[in-house]
Each structure stands twice: as structure tokens, then as C-alpha cells.
Amino acid sequence: DVKVTQSSRYLVKRTGEKVFLECVQDMDHENMFWYRQDPGLGLRLIYFSYDVKMKEKGDIPEGYSVSREKKERFSLILESASTNQTSMYLCASGGGGAYEQFFGPGTRLTVL
Amino acid sequence: GENVEQHPSTLSVQEGDSAVIKCTYSDSASNYFPWYKQELGKGPQLIIDIRSNVGEKKDQRIAVTLNKTAKHFSLHITETQPEDSAVYFCAASGGRNQGGKLIFGQGTELSVKP
Numbered sequence: 037d038v039k040v041t042q043s044s045r046y047l048v049k050r051t052g053e054k055v056f057l058e059c060v061q062d063m064d065h066e067n068m069f070w071y072r073q074d075p076g077l078g079l080r081l082i083y084f085s086y087d088v089k090m091k092e093k094g095d096i097p098e099g100y101s102v103s104r105e106k107k108e109r110f111s112l113i114l115e116s117a118s119t120n121q122t123s124m125y126l127c128a129s130g131g132g133g134a135y136e137q138f139f140g141p142g143t144r145l146t147v148l
Numbered sequence: 149g150e151n152v153e154q155h156p157s158t159l160s161v162q163e164g165d166s167a168v169i170k171c172t173y174s175d176s177a178s179n180y181f182p183w184y185k186q187e188l189g190k191g192p193q194l195i196i197d198i199r200s201n202v203g204e205k206k207d208q209r210i211a212v213t214l215n216k217t218a219k220h221f222s223l224h225i226t227e228t229q230p231e232d233s234a235v236y237f238c239a240a241s242g243g244r245n246q247g248g249k250l251i252f253g254q255g256t257e258l259s260v261k262p
Contacts, residue, residue, distance in 0.1 A: 040191070044184040058166075067248045071252075076157065076254055076255075078152075078154070078237060078252045078253055078254040078255050079192070079237065080252075081249065081251075082248075084248075084249065086248070087149065094249075095149075096206060119252050126191055126192070128191075130248050135180040135182070135197075135241050135248055135250060136182065136194055137190045137194075137248070137250060138194075139184075139191030139193070140191050141189070141190055141191045
């Protein structure tokens with residue numbers, strides 16, 4: 037079974053803090069994705085990566101950055117957290133050339 | 149770029165009835181259309197998918213239909229059960245030169261009443 041794990045299920049941070057969300061997959065997938073999920077808006081793509089050290093912006097990259105130093109790990113970074121970044125964050129991975137994505141359980145981030 | 153619209157946003161049915169969720173997409177180059185189910189407290193999980201060279205696909209109580217001309221696809225769940233209650237998302241592949249990207253619909257919260 038594909039397993040995608042996320043470092044925290046719940047996280048509470050203060051405005052202005054630097055926040056790291058970690059995602060690890062165990063299927064040797066080339067592709068990894070970060071989404072945020074908000075009611076009525078579905079899943080919106082923040083950043084994705086097709087290979088180690090490669091990253092591409094998704095639809096809503098503003099206020100976020102990412103890091104992929106190892107194939108199995110994809111980190112989402114909020115350089116200076118703001119209240120409008122309170123959301124559910126979902127990580128996913130997928131094989132190269134294939135569209136199917138496997139999701140982690142999500143991290144619910146609250147920024148106070 | 150690709151845009152996916154999903155309806156309805158909420159759907160309530162009686163156990164045993166059928167449920168239908170509809171999606172439309174904008175990019176005619178999209179060729180892969182998955183459906184995900186998200187249960188409370190969990191990440192979305194793929195339940196069925198269809199590629200653009202097929203018009204219909206069925207897996208037990210769930211089926212997906214695709215109309216490429218009209219650019220819409222639908223999820224059909226028959227004989228609904230309480231455990232079908234969840235949020236369902238449709239998605240479309242990102243189209244030409246978009247690699248493994250998926251564009252998701254807004255989600256449908258399905259409630260199956262016993």
C-alpha cells in the first residue's frame with residue numbers, strides 16, 4: 037500500500053511565524069504535490085515537484101515556498117504565517133507519467 | 149488553463165437511492181478524469197477513474213460516464229449506503245504540457261440517511 041505521511045495532523049501557529057509542513061512518501065514516486073483545501077473551493081494546488089530539487093508553482097503559490105532535497109520528502113514552508121493561511125493542507129504523490137495521486141491525511145493549520 | 153466545475157455542493161439521499169454528481173471541464177486536451185472520496189479526518193482516496201478513450205466505466209455500485217463532446221463527466225452511486233457519506237471530488241488532468249497535474253472540482257458533500 038502506498039503511504040503518504042504528514043508530520044502533523046493539527047498545528048497552531050502565530051502570525052509571522054515560519055511554518056514547516058513535512059510530507060514523506062514511501063513509493064519512490066517522482067511527483068509530489070501540496071494542496072490547500074477550503075470549504076467550497078475544493079483542492080487548490082500550491083506547488084508541485086517532478087524531481088529532486090525541482091519545483092513548479094501551482095495556482096496559489098503566493099506566501100508559500102517548497103523544498104525537495106530527497107525524492108521521498110517534500111516540504112511546504114510558510115515564510116511568515118498569516119491568518120488567511122489557516123486551512124487544511126494536503127500532500128500527495130504520484131508516479132512519473134501517471135496521473136493517479138495518493139494523498140496524506142492532511143494537516144489542519146490554524147494561524148492566530 | 150483547465151477549470152473544473154462540480155455540482156451539487158451538497159446532496160442528501162435516502163439509503164438505497166441513487167446519487168449523481170456532475171462535473172464539467174474546460175480544456176479539451178484533458179484526458180484523465182478521476183473521482184476521489186474523502187471521509188471525515190482523512191485524505192482523499194481514489195475510487196474510480198476514466199480516460200478519454202472510454203465513455204463509461206463501472207465498479208460494483210459506482211460508475212462514471214464521460215461525454216467528451218460536451219466536456220462533462222458524472223459519478224453515479226447506486227444502492228447508496230450510510231458509509232457512502234463523504235465529500236466527493238472530481239478532477240481533470242491538466243491538459244497539454246501539464247504533466248501529472250490534476251485540477252479539482254469544488255467538492256460535493258453526500259449524506260446518506262438510513
